[in-house]
Amino acid sequence: MISFWEQSELLHADTTIIGGGITGLSIAASFLERDPNRNIRILERSAFPYGASTRNAGFACFGSPTELASDMELMGADAARELVFKRWMGIQITRKRLTDAAIGYVESGGYELVEEGQLDAMELEALNDVVADFLPDYFANATDRKADLGIEAPGKLISIQGEGQVNSGQLMKSLRNYVSSMGAEIINGTSVETVNQQGSSYEIELNDSVRSSFLLTSQHVIVANNAFAGRLLEAIELKPGRGQVLLTEPIPNLKFRGNLHIEEGFYYLRDLGNRIMFGGGRNLNKAGEETTEQGLTDQIQSALEEYLIKLFGQRYKIEQRWSGTMGFTSNKQPMVHRTPEGIWVVAGLSGMGIALAGYLGEELADAW
Ligand SMILES: Cc1cc2nc3c(=O)[nH]c(=O)nc-3n(C[C@H](O)[C@H](O)[C@H](O)COP(=O)(O)OP(=O)(O)OC[C@H]3O[C@@H](n4cnc5c(N)ncnc54)[C@H](O)[C@@H]3O)c2cc1C
Incomplete structure (x- = not known):
C-alpha cells in the first residue's frame, strides 16, 4: 500500500545505483562532481555494505610481480599494464577526493615473497618496463630486508614501490559522508530483487524488513553490487x-x-x-x-x-x-558494461578493488 506522499515525492529517482560499496559510492561521487544537481539514489541491502568494501585487508595496491606476470600471460602486456594503471590512478582519485587523513592512507610500501629461483633481475626489469611511465622502479629485490621485517620463511622478497594502506572503515565512512553531503540519497536495508525496463525508465522491486515487496522507478539504473550482479542480471557472468x-x-x-x-x-x-x-x-x-x-x-x-x-x-x-x-570476471578485467536494456553494470573488480573503484566511477561518468 503506497501513500500519496510516497507516490509523489519518494518513489522516483533520476539515477539509482544498486550496491553501496566503494564502487557504488565512487560512481555517485564522480557523477555529482560533474553535475551537483543530479538526483542520485543508492540502494544498499544492509545497514553497512555487506560484500567486500568494509571487510577487506585495506591494501591500496596495483599488482604484485607474480600477479603482473600472470596477468600479462592471461591478457597480454598492454591490457595488464592498463589494469595496473587504472588501480594506480583510482587510488589517486580517491585520495584527492577524500584526503589521506580521512581514509587513513599511509604509503606503507609492499612486498611479495616468491620462491628462491623465481623472478631474476632480468625478469624484474622486464616487468618494471611495462609500468615504468607511471610507476618507476616498481619492483626491486629486497631479500636483505627479510630479517628486519621478521620474516623467517624461505624465499626471495621483492619490494613494491608506491603501495599503501587505507583504513577501510574510515574510507567508507568518509566516502559515504562525501556523497551524502553532495546530495546523494543512501537507503540502507533495502535489497533489490528485480529490475525491469518499463518504456524509457525502470521498475525496481525492493524488499526491506517491513514491506515484503514494493516498487521504485528510476530513469537510469546502475548495478554496482559486484559479486551479486549475476543475481539481478542473468546475462552477467561473474x-x-x-x-x-x-x-x-x-x-x-x-x-x-x-x-x-x-x-x-x-x-x-x-x-x-x-x-x-x-x-x-x-x-x-x-x-x-x-x-x-x-x-x-x-x-x-x-x-x-x-x-x-x-x-x-x-x-x-x-x-x-x-x-x-x-x-x-573470467579475464580479470572489471566490467563497465551497458546491457541491451540500457542498464549499466560496474562489477567484477576481481580483487584489488579499493584502488580500482575510484577509476571505475570516472570511467562510467566519461562513458555516460
Ligand atoms: C577478505 C578480502 C580482502 C580484500 N582485500 C583487499 C585489499 O587489501 N585491497 C583491495 O584493493 N581489495 C581488496 N579486496 C577486494 C575489495 O574489497 C573489493 O574489490 C571491493 O570492495 C569491491 O567493492 P564493490 O563496491 O564493487 O563491492 P562490494 O563491496 O561487495 O559492494 C557491493 C554491495 O552491494 C550490496 N548488495 C548486493 N546485492 C544487493 C541487492 N540486491 N540490493 C541492494 N544491495 C545489494 C552488498 O551488500 C554490498 O554492500 C578484498 C576483498 C576481500 C573479501
Missing part, C-alpha cells in the same frame, strides 16, 4: 570468491610493517598497528569458496594460522576472524 581473514592480538615489538603478497595474491598480510591481519587461502578449496555466503571454515582458518607460523616462526593469538565476498 564468479563470487569468498575471502577469509584473521587478525592477531597485539604483538609486542612487531617487526613487520607494510603489505605482503604471497602465492600470486592468494595470501595477503599487513600490519594493523601492532597486529597482523592475514587473509587468503581461497585456492585450498576453490569450489567451496565460490560462494556469496559469508562464513569461515576450519580448513582455511587453520591453514592461515599455520602459514603465519611458517612466516614468522611463532604462533600468535587470534583476536578476530571474518570473511568478505569478491566478484571475479
Whole structure:
C-alpha cells in the first residue's frame, strides 16, 4: 500500500545505483562532481555494505610481480599494464577526493615473497618496463630486508614501490559522508530483487524488513553490487570468491610493517598497528569458496594460522576472524558494461578493488 506522499515525492529517482560499496559510492561521487544537481539514489541491502568494501585487508595496491606476470600471460602486456594503471590512478582519485587523513592512507610500501629461483633481475626489469611511465622502479629485490621485517620463511622478497594502506572503515565512512553531503540519497536495508525496463525508465522491486515487496522507478539504473550482479542480471557472468581473514592480538615489538603478497595474491598480510591481519587461502578449496555466503571454515582458518607460523616462526593469538565476498570476471578485467536494456553494470573488480573503484566511477561518468 503506497501513500500519496510516497507516490509523489519518494518513489522516483533520476539515477539509482544498486550496491553501496566503494564502487557504488565512487560512481555517485564522480557523477555529482560533474553535475551537483543530479538526483542520485543508492540502494544498499544492509545497514553497512555487506560484500567486500568494509571487510577487506585495506591494501591500496596495483599488482604484485607474480600477479603482473600472470596477468600479462592471461591478457597480454598492454591490457595488464592498463589494469595496473587504472588501480594506480583510482587510488589517486580517491585520495584527492577524500584526503589521506580521512581514509587513513599511509604509503606503507609492499612486498611479495616468491620462491628462491623465481623472478631474476632480468625478469624484474622486464616487468618494471611495462609500468615504468607511471610507476618507476616498481619492483626491486629486497631479500636483505627479510630479517628486519621478521620474516623467517624461505624465499626471495621483492619490494613494491608506491603501495599503501587505507583504513577501510574510515574510507567508507568518509566516502559515504562525501556523497551524502553532495546530495546523494543512501537507503540502507533495502535489497533489490528485480529490475525491469518499463518504456524509457525502470521498475525496481525492493524488499526491506517491513514491506515484503514494493516498487521504485528510476530513469537510469546502475548495478554496482559486484559479486551479486549475476543475481539481478542473468546475462552477467561473474564468479563470487569468498575471502577469509584473521587478525592477531597485539604483538609486542612487531617487526613487520607494510603489505605482503604471497602465492600470486592468494595470501595477503599487513600490519594493523601492532597486529597482523592475514587473509587468503581461497585456492585450498576453490569450489567451496565460490560462494556469496559469508562464513569461515576450519580448513582455511587453520591453514592461515599455520602459514603465519611458517612466516614468522611463532604462533600468535587470534583476536578476530571474518570473511568478505569478491566478484571475479573470467579475464580479470572489471566490467563497465551497458546491457541491451540500457542498464549499466560496474562489477567484477576481481580483487584489488579499493584502488580500482575510484577509476571505475570516472570511467562510467566519461562513458555516460
Ligand atoms: C577478505 C578480502 C580482502 C580484500 N582485500 C583487499 C585489499 O587489501 N585491497 C583491495 O584493493 N581489495 C581488496 N579486496 C577486494 C575489495 O574489497 C573489493 O574489490 C571491493 O570492495 C569491491 O567493492 P564493490 O563496491 O564493487 O563491492 P562490494 O563491496 O561487495 O559492494 C557491493 C554491495 O552491494 C550490496 N548488495 C548486493 N546485492 C544487493 C541487492 N540486491 N540490493 C541492494 N544491495 C545489494 C552488498 O551488500 C554490498 O554492500 C578484498 C576483498 C576481500 C573479501
